[in-house]
Amino acid sequence: MSLIIMVRSRLTTGGFAEPVVSDTAKTLSKQGHRVILLAWDRTGKNEMTTATEWGTIWRYQEECPLNNATVFARKLPRFLAWSTWQILAFQKIEKDIILHYHDLDTLLGGVFTSKIGEIPLVYDCHENYPGLVEGAVSSIVAKWLHRLEARLLKHCHGIISAGPANYARISQMLELGTKAPFSSTEEEAFEVMNLSQRDFMNSKLTRVGNVKRLDAYPMRRIESRQKTDTFRLLYIGVLEKHPSRGIIETALTVSKMKGVQFDIGGFGTLVPTLKKLETKIPNMKYIGPIHPDNVPLQTIQCDAVLMALDPTNVNNRLSAPNKLFEAMAAGVPIITCKELLMGQMVEREEIGLTFEWGKWDRLKAVIMKMMFDEALCNGMGKRARRLAEKKHNWDFCEDRIGSLYKFVKKNAAIDA
Template sequence: MGRRILMLLADEYRPDPRVRKEALALVEDGINVTILSWDRGHHHESRSEKEGLKIECVRTGKVYGLLKLGLNYPRFFLKAFGISRRMDFDSVHAHDLDTLLLGVAITRLKGVPLVYDAHEHYAAMVAGDVPPFFARVFDRLEAWALRYVDLLVTANSKIEEYLLPHLRSPRVNSVVVMNCIDYVDQTPTHRDHDGIIVFYSGSLESTRYVEDIALATLDIEDCTFKVAGDGPLRQRIEQLSKTQDRIIFMGYVPHQELLESMIDIDLVACLMDPSNENNKIGTPNKLFESMVLGVPVLVSEGTLSAEIALEEGCGIAINWSEGDFKEAVETIRDSRMRREMGDNGRRAAREKYNWGIMKKRLVDAYRSLSP
């Protein structure tokens, strides 16, 4: 029988693109993967199988809002721990801090290795949603739990640098697996259209400047803003889209459909408020997806995203202001400049930022992990 991995996910498996890609990469290498996920909205069967992955769902009370999340998390922890006791596996792969402590408990009981997959700088990510005391507690809990980790996987080098000092030994392996997509040799065909189309997909929140872009777009001639995703600003963006023809709200769009729709985009907005540490060191999926598709990106100065985009020549970095945004849009109107940035992004994706490279890193790290 091949190796068996239990993946822990404190959210619904919709699926999250990173979780899916990593799980499928391991399955392709002959590993049996079971994903134990939290069915927060009661949308999924208790057991299912998709693409060769076994998915077990944990149900608590329905979760909507931070209060319900906090009240139901202990139930998720205990139920997931109970389910795991009846399962056989050789290692546990914990996605983000909200499953790391669960992973520590399970692996200490079972005597198997623990893999920690840090998608974000977790404490910094939640800092705007919880009192500072809780953010500090999360940071210290993560540092404490890292001493039990046998393989560290991070979404970029900055997150890795932040977490490495807390591992129990320099001999513990660490690998950076970025949220890249497969590189496609054939250059995507961008269809002609009038004006400039700016696109944003992700969490609809103020730190991503979504509403700011929408309002600024209204003052720019022949400029349309397309928005996909969900979050606190959803209602506001929906309202604007109903009264303004040049703001198009797409709601939730499946990942593959999203990539197909991006072929017609002129500029992908990857702006994040750099005053938040997680934003400063974060690398949004859309940065790498835009590279493969040959679409220029708009990033925030002072972030890792800007560092990558400027180094590769595939985007424009600004400190948010309506004036700087308008200037970026005018720059993108130049088809030669747009094509040059797109070609630079494609080259970077082919040479550095593609899933083939990242998949090999992950698989190699797992092969070196002692069962």
């Protein structure tokens, strides 16, 4: 089988891969491949290499803030050059290599390395990157990134998309190139959500989202969780100012509520602010960075998961975030925003409650409704878990990844 060399420009708590990256690597390892992840450790503090259950993480160690686009853009070429150098060194001793580059910030380096090394390239597109950074950079830069991505896609041998909106967007870019729209519509995203498993098999483009491995969320733990007198609202994830996830606003909202505990986990530039707020808001607690392996238990032990995203950011509005699928796998209801694509899904499937972004009094009303209607919460949680078991779990993704890699290897052999 092949040596899969992944490249990722960031890591999560402790210098480990994010859940979807780790799950993809586990699947590839299970299918007989060897996996190495070349990743940028932006803290510069973790070990150079770490062995995992699926392969090895090799870290490029240089400090770089997560939310400073200028510094990141200046330092990114050195990381990409380091990655290319490592890959070309591996090529001297390995004949069967497939590159797997994560997100647009690494793709230019991936295409360059693929060309000079004549190595097949898989592009793993986790989000609408131009849409994500719009606001942090000018609209001119965001549109330039969109056109760049459209041009680079034709040089990829296989493409993995995350959410349904992103899948629709990339499909249009493959067909229309730089003339494709900046983002897909909600109608197009819902069409993708209605596609069958076979529609994602045996082709250059497939969809692998943030869905979870259900064995990490065992039913015995879900059924044995203890109900307490305090309603525990949970958010674990990135803690950055842009694009907003409503963390500060939610903390201020619950500060005036009795019987509610808001626990926040993760890392980012909001952490100092949260630590200050923690001293003033007794029912809000920053629980620190959470290792990915500990997220399932934390989620199972909460009463609701917060997934509030500013819908003015196009990536926020159309994405399918981790929080949604963590809550579904844990059998826990979701609190999210009406304007989001996934907010509409939450309402339709009755697996949580929604409020309008910016109307924090409505968030308070939603929390109170969940607090005082235990039967409602239990019903939403059970429906969420059933939906995860039926449609939204990693088993479907394993088959799609296997099919994509067979497609890539087959076409690489034909090209050779």
